[in-house]
Structure formats: structure tokens, C-alpha cells
Amino acid sequence: MALNYHYHKVMEETADTFIEIFKGLQERFPNEIQTNKSHPHSRGEYNVYSTFQSHEPEFDYLKSLEIEEKINKIRWLPQQNAAHFLLSTNDKTIKLWKISERDKRAEGYNLKDEDGRLRDPFRITALRVPILKPMDLMVEASPRRIFANAHTYHINSISVNSDHETYLSADDLRINLWHLEITDRSFNIVDIKPANMEELTEVITAAEFHPHQCNVFVYSSSKGTIRLCDMRSSALCDRHSKFFEEPEDPSSRSFFSEIISSISDVKFSHSGRYMMTRDYLSVKVWDLNMESRPVETHQVHEYLRSKLCSLYENDCIFDKFECCWNGPDSAIMTGSYNNFFRMFDRNTRRDVTLEASRENSKPRASLKPRRVCPGGKRKKDEISVDSLDFNKKILHTAWHPSDNIIAVAATNNLYIFQDKVN
Amino acid sequence: MCPGQTVKGFVEKVSSLDSVPRVAGSREPVSPAPVPYGERQDGRQGDGDGRPPGAPLKGQSERPPGGKRGPCPPLEGRKATGVPGVSLAAEGTMVGGLKRKHSDLEEEEEEKWDWGPAGLRSYQQALLRISLDKVQRSLGPRAPSLRRHVLIHNTLQQLQAALCLAPAPALPPEPLFLGEEDFSLSTTIGSILRELETSMDETETPQNPVAPPGPQNEELPQPDPVFLEALSSRYLGDSGLDDFFLDIDTSTVEKEPALAPPEPPHNFFCTPGSWEWNELDHIMEIILGS
Numbered sequence: 001m002a003l004n005y006h007y008h009k010v011m012e013e014t015a016d017t018f019i020e021i022f023k024g025l026q027e028r029f030p031n032e033i034q035t036n037k038s039h040p041h042s043r044g045e046y047n048v049y050s051t052f053q054s055h056e057p058e059f060d061y062l063k064s065l066e067i068e069e070k071i072n073k074i075r076w077l078p079q080q081n082a083a084h085f086l087l088s089t090n091d092k093t094i095k096l097w098k099i100s101e102r103d104k105r106a107e108g109y110n111l112k113d114e115d116g117r118l119r120d121p122f123r124i125t126a127l128r129v130p131i132l133k134p135m136d137l138m139v140e141a142s143p144r145r146i147f148a149n150a151h152t153y154h155i156n157s158i159s160v161n162s163d164h165e166t167y168l169s170a171d172d173l174r175i176n177l178w179h180l181e182i183t184d185r186s187f188n189i190v191d192i193k194p195a196n197m198e199e200l201t202e203v204i205t206a207a208e209f210h211p212h213q214c215n216v217f218v219y220s221s222s223k224g225t226i227r228l229c230d231m232r233s234s235a236l237c238d239r240h241s242k243f244f245e246e247p248e249d250p251s252s253r254s255f256f257s258e259i260i261s262s263i264s265d266v267k268f269s270h271s272g273r274y275m276m277t278r279d280y281l282s283v284k285v286w287d288l289n290m291e292s293r294p295v296e297t298h299q300v301h302e303y304l305r306s307k308l309c310s311l312y313e314n315d316c317i318f319d320k321f322e323c324c325w326n327g328p329d330s331a332i333m334t335g336s337y338n339n340f341f342r343m344f345d346r347n348t349r350r351d352v353t354l355e356a357s358r359e360n361s362k363p364r365a366s367l368k369p370r371r372v373c374p375g376g377k378r379k380k381d382e383i384s385v386d387s388l389d390f391n392k393k394i395l396h397t398a399w400h401p402s403d404n405i406i407a408v409a410a411t412n413n414l415y416i417f418q419d420k421v422n
Numbered sequence: 423m424c425p426g427q428t429v430k431g432f433v434e435k436v437s438s439l440d441s442v443p444r445v446a447g448s449r450e451p452v453s454p455a456p457v458p459y460g461e462r463q464d465g466r467q468g469d470g471d472g473r474p475p476g477a478p479l480k481g482q483s484e485r486p487p488g489g490k491r492g493p494c495p496p497l498e499g500r501k502a503t504g505v506p507g508v509s510l511a512a513e514g515t516m517v518g519g520l521k522r523k524h525s526d527l528e529e530e531e532e533e534k535w536d537w538g539p540a541g542l543r544s545y546q547q548a549l550l551r552i553s554l555d556k557v558q559r560s561l562g563p564r565a566p567s568l569r570r571h572v573l574i575h576n577t578l579q580q581l582q583a584a585l586c587l588a589p590a591p592a593l594p595p596e597p598l599f600l601g602e603e604d605f606s607l608s609t610t611i612g613s614i615l616r617e618l619e620t621s622m623d624e625t626e627t628p629q630n631p632v633a634p635p636g637p638q639n640e641e642l643p644q645p646d647p648v649f650l651e652a653l654s655s656r657y658l659g660d661s662g663l664d665d666f667f668l669d670i671d672t673s674t675v676e677k678e679p680a681l682a683p684p685e686p687p688h689n690f691f692c693t694p695g696s697w698e699w700n701e702l703d704h705i706m707e708i709i710l711g712s
Contacts, residue, residue, distance in 0.1 A: 172568040173568070201575075203572050259573045312552065
């Protein structure tokens with residue numbers, strides 16, 4: 001039916017079609033409707049679950065130095081009961097937090113009344129059993145352990161071991177091993193501090209335990225190397241078991257070569273077979289069985305290579321980006337500037353640049369891929385390198401362990417994206 | 423040095439420096455100067471203090487407005503204090519570089535950057551200055567980032583090596599130069615790292631299971647300034663060592679390690695051997711260098 005000639009007929013037919021679709025919907029699809037209601041995330045809405053202050057600023061009077069309350073890393077512990085546990089650390093102190101829900105409260109105490117005041121014992125004439133009554137959901141966060149005074153330098157990493165009992169904390173020069181229950185003692189397992197500090201040329205930048213082998217961990221350095229250590233070999237893991245380093249490409253050597261090779265994050269794959277490192281311009285995937293070079297290298301923002309001088313001057317070259325794997329280890333993700341983040345599919349070798357920004361995407365609309373024009377002619381919809389906003393950097397991203405849901409932190413906003421639900 | 427460089431073109435050269443040939447002394451062809459870093463297509467203005475619009479605020483909040491901008495040339499427009507004979511360009515002109523109209527930009531791009539030995543050397547010296555500037559500014563009330571310090575230090579060493587390899591121009595036979603470019607630079611770096619160690623050194627906290635370092639680091643016969651050693655002994659908690667240093671008069675050069683070092687003094691006459699003296703030493707070399 002052509003719409004122009006048969007307008008009214010078309011309207012009727014359309015109306016009938018809609019009625020057919022919606023008629024009996026409640027009866028035919030009760031489960032799906034219920035799922036939609038109880039899973040608000042399928043409609044793309046999130047609410048803050050809990051907010052708490054983990055660390056406070058401190059002042060070290062002996063050295064006249066401020067210790068910032070800024071949190072450097074957060075790591076969840078594997079869940080063992082209804083409560084959630086996480087480790088959070090600032091430059092000097094690690095804290096274990098317990099986050100639990102309370103949705104019931106007891107009423108009818110014998111010794112105190114509803115206000116909490118103690119009742120006069122002589123007034124109590126009968127005993128009663130307190131009754132549990134529902135209340136508005138309350139989320140409580142309480143500090144369970146405080147692990148302090150074990151790091152002279154700034155803590156950059158924490159990693160929970162697969163034994164669920166120990167964890168490591170790493171600062172610029174040392175790595176310590178802790179037991180989650182014991183706060184007054186830690187064991188130093190790596191120490192790269194030279195006897196003469198003037199000889200210092202390399203620092204530890206990140207460290208992580210192997211996801212399955214509780215005796216194995218890796219740590220990365222500011223010179224772009226990764227060392228894998230086995231705690232069974234000796235108490236102090238000064239000698240590595242494996243040493244991963246990619247030989248430098250002499251044609252791209254510059255004064256900034258070392259700075260951009262500094263690894264800002266290292267993450268094992270879920271399988272434990274690979275690890276991924278992030279340096280300033282790229283993400284590399286390493287096979288643990290091959291130390292000589294990575295098996296994959298993905299360029300994050302190669303167009304910045306010609307801008308390194310400016311990025312050095314304004315300090316952006318020291319930015320520390322994180323990276324993450326998806327559940328099946330088939331894709332990896334990392335952040336960039338201008339609120340861009342990058343995803344790489346390891347199987348199809350395709351990559352995409354997306355933007356986390358309220359202005360440039362409507363809620364529930366699919367994200368449009370972005371393109372950065374390295375120089376010269378700028379095509380339509382491309383953004384030139386020089387209009388990138390280097391204040392808007394995405395340093396932290398996270399991928400849900402099993403679903404295709406990602407969290408992206410853009411300055412002071414948190415974005416949660418997911419696959420489009422059909 | 424860089425004849426014909428005006429302050430106007432000064433800021434724009436920052437981005438063109440990014441297409442520097444990689445290896446010192448190489449003659450790789452240079453791509454045409456790109457649109458300056460941070461300059462938007464629509465010609466929007468940057469911040470009032472001359473920073474490119476896209477640059478982060480971190481690390482720049484301590485800069486004087488309109489001061490120290492761009493690596494080259496190190497003299498023009500640079501706020502050089504305490505050194506007589508150097509012209510101090512008006513700070514406002516730095517800002518002018520970014521607020522220029524788009525048409526001015528295109529005019530500048532036609533100027534070819536000189537990548538001969540003189541241009542390269544000035545680039546290296548400019549990077550040197552930026553690096554020293556960074557080190558100086560990062561010492562503040564907040565504990566400095568060791569990673570950043572080490573990376574800048576290593577870059578400084580590379581620059582130093584590159585500058586030494588390049589034929590150094592003849593220096594006047596004045597005692598303060600000692601005829602060695604190395605001395606002032608490595609002393610500067612050395613004193614910076616030692617200062618870092620003093621402020622971040624291990625304390626004798628009882629919970630720390632790692633044994634605090636003994637006084638092995640306190641070897642007297644080091645050629646470096648003794649006063650820093652005396653200061654670091656305070657943090658080792660070894661009273662015996664304190665007594666050892668009592669006879670040394672450190673009042674003229676002693677300073678609080680934790681406070682930010684003062685700006686390069688306006689007073690030209692610094693104590694020989696102090697940190698400021700070496701910095702001045704280095705500035706003089708750059709001035710007389712080409």
C-alpha cells in the first residue's frame with residue numbers, strides 16, 4: 001500500500017498490528033517482563049550503592065611530608081559470604097574494608113527501649129523475644145584491618161593471591177607479602193634499592209600475583225621490563241625466574257624512549273597463560289613462555305609519538321594508564337586522552353576508539369566509533385590530534401569478569417557501558 | 423643560537439620540535455611543522471598564563487604566569503633571574519604566542535626550523551632546562567614521585583651525554599667552570615637525588631621488619647658537599663654519627679630538606695659548592711655555550 005493514496009488504510013493496519021503485538025503480552029511473556037523489572041541495568045540505570053571515606057590525609061612530622069588520602073589502588077577479595085571485602089591503599093597504608101548490607105533490624109529488646117536508652121530494670125515485668133523487622137537497605141562499610149608502616153616509598157600496586165590468604169603490596173623499590181589476618185608484620189620479597197641512591201636508575205611500577213599459581217608473581221619496571229618471580233626459590237626474590245623485555249627498535253630511539261617504555265600496568269589474563277603490559281603508547285600481550293618479545297602489540301595512540309616533547313613538558317608523558325582483559329581473554333581495553341578509550345579484539349584483530357562523554361552520546365544510544373586524524377587532511381568526523389583535550393584522560397577502566405559490561409572512569413564521572421540488548 | 427627567532431614564534435616552536443630527528447646528530451628529513459600542540463582549529467584562546475588549552479593543570483599550577491614556556495630558545499622570553507646581562511622578555515609576550523590568530527600561525531609555519539648542529543644543540547639544552555625545571559619544582563611539601571624523578575634523571579643523563587658528544591665550544595678559562603660540563607650537571611643530579619633520599623629515607627619504625635640501613639652511606643671522603651650528608655645523618659637516628667659532624671659548620675649552607683628549595687636567588691653571589699651555585703654554573707654555560 002502506498003502511504004500517500006491509502007493513508008487511512010495504512011493507519012488502520014498499523015494500529016491493528018500494534019494491538020496484536022501488545023495483546024496478551026502479560027500472559028505470554030511473564031518471565032521476561034519480570035526480568036526486565038528486577039534487572040534495572042538492562043535499562044542502563046545505575047545507582048550508587050555505597051560511599052565511604054577510606055583514607056584521611058596524614059602528615060608525617062618526622063619528614064615534614066604530607067601523605068595524601070588519594071587512593072591508588074582497589075582490589076576486591078573473592079567473595080566468601082554475603083559481605084564484600086576489598087583492599088584499598090593510598091601511598092602508605094593499606095586497609096581491608098568489609099561492606100555488608102543490612103535490611104532488617106531487631107525490635108523489642110528487653111534491656112533497652114526503642115530509642116536505645118536503658119530501661120529501668122524494675123520496670124521490666126515480662127520477657128520477650130526480639131523480632132526482626134524489615135528496614136530500608138543500609139550498606140555499611142567498616143575497616144577490618146589496617147596494614148601500615150611497611151612502605152617507605154609510594155605504594156603503586158596491591159594484588160590478592162589465589163590462596164585467598166595473602167596479598168602483596170609494591171612501592172617504587174620494594175614488594176612486601178602480607179597475610180590478610182596479620183597487620184603487624186609483612187615479609188619483604190623484592191628489594192631493588194641500591195646501596196647508593198645515586199645509582200638508582202629503575203623503579204618498580206606495578207606488580208601482580210599469578211591468578212592460579214600462588215607462588216608466582218610479576219613486577220614491571222620503569223625501563224619497560226617485567227620480571228617473573230617464584231617465591232619457592234628463595235625468601236627474597238632478588239633473582240627473577242623469567243625476564244621479559246622487548247629489544248628496542250633503534251630507528252625510533254629518542255630522548256623519551258625510556259620514559260615511554262615505562263610500564264604503567266601489568267595484568268595477567270584470566271587463563272594465566274598470558275600477561276598484558278601498558279606503556280605510554282601501546283599495550284603488549286606476552287606469552288609467559290616467551291621472554292624475548294611480546295606476542296601482540298597494540299598501538300593505543302601512536303599519533304602522539306610526534307608530540308612527545310610537548311607531552312614531556314606538560315607532564316602528560318608521566319600519566320599512568322591501566323588496562324584490562326575481558327572474561328574470555330579475547331579482548332583488551334585501555335584508556336587514552338580526550339575521554340577516549342580503546343578496545344582491541346585479539347581474534348579478529350580489530351580495534352575501536354570510543355568516547356565516554358555525556359555531550360557526545362545519548363543515553364542508551366550505541367556509541368559511535370571515533371577516529372583521530374594524525375595530521376594533514378582531516379576527514380569529516382575525525383578529530384585532529386591538536387584538538388585533543390589532554391585534561392580528559394581515562395586512566396582507569398574495568399571489564400566485568402563474565403558479562404560484556406565495562407566501567408570507564410572519566411575525570412569525575414563514571415560511565416558504565418554494556419552490549420546492546422536486543 | 424637561533425637567529426631570527428622572535429618571541430612570537432617561540433611558543434609555536436614547541437610543537438614543531440616534536441618532529442625532531444630521533445638521534446642526536448642525525449640528518450633525517452623533518453616533516454613540516456604541524457599545527458601547534460593544543461591550538462584548536464577554531465582559534466580558541468588558551469589559558470591566560472600561556473598554557474596550551476589541552477594541557478593538564480597538574481604540574482603547571484606552580485609555574486609563574488607566562489613564565490618558562492617552550493624549550494627553545496632558552497634565553498628569549500625565559501625568566502632568568504639573577505643573571506645580569508640577560509634580557510628579560512616581558513612575560514606578556516609568552517601569552518601572546520597562544521592568543522595569536524590563526525593567520526599568524528600559518529605565517530610561522532613557513533619558517534623552517536634549523537636542524538643543523540646549532541639547532542639540535544639548542545633543542546637538547548632546552549630539554550635539559552625543562553628537565554631541571556621539573557626537578558626543581560617537584561620538591562615541595564608533598565612527597566615527590568620517585569618514578570618521575572628517576573625518569574627525569576635518566577633523561578638528563580642522556581642529554582648530558584649527547585651534549586658532551588657534540589663539539590663543545592671553547593669556554594673561557596675561569597675557575598668556576600672547571601672546563602667540565604659534567605661536573606656541574608652530575609653534581610646537580612647527585613645533590614638532587616641525595617636530597618630525595620634524605621626526605622624519603624627509611625626511619626626506624628619499630629613495626630618495620632626490614633632492618634634500617636646502617637650508617638654505611640655516610641662515608642666522609644666523598645667529594646660531594648658534606649652538608650647533605652650531615653643532614654641525612656639526622657634521619658638515621660644514630661646519635662654517634664651526629665656527634666661526628668658537630669665540628670663541621672653547616673650553618674652557611676644548611677637548609678631544610680623538606681621545604682621547597684628557594685627560587686634561584688636574585689643575589690648573584692652564591693656560596694660556592696651549594697646547589698644554587700651549580701645551577702648558576704649551568705646557566706652560565708648555556709649562555710656562553712653557543
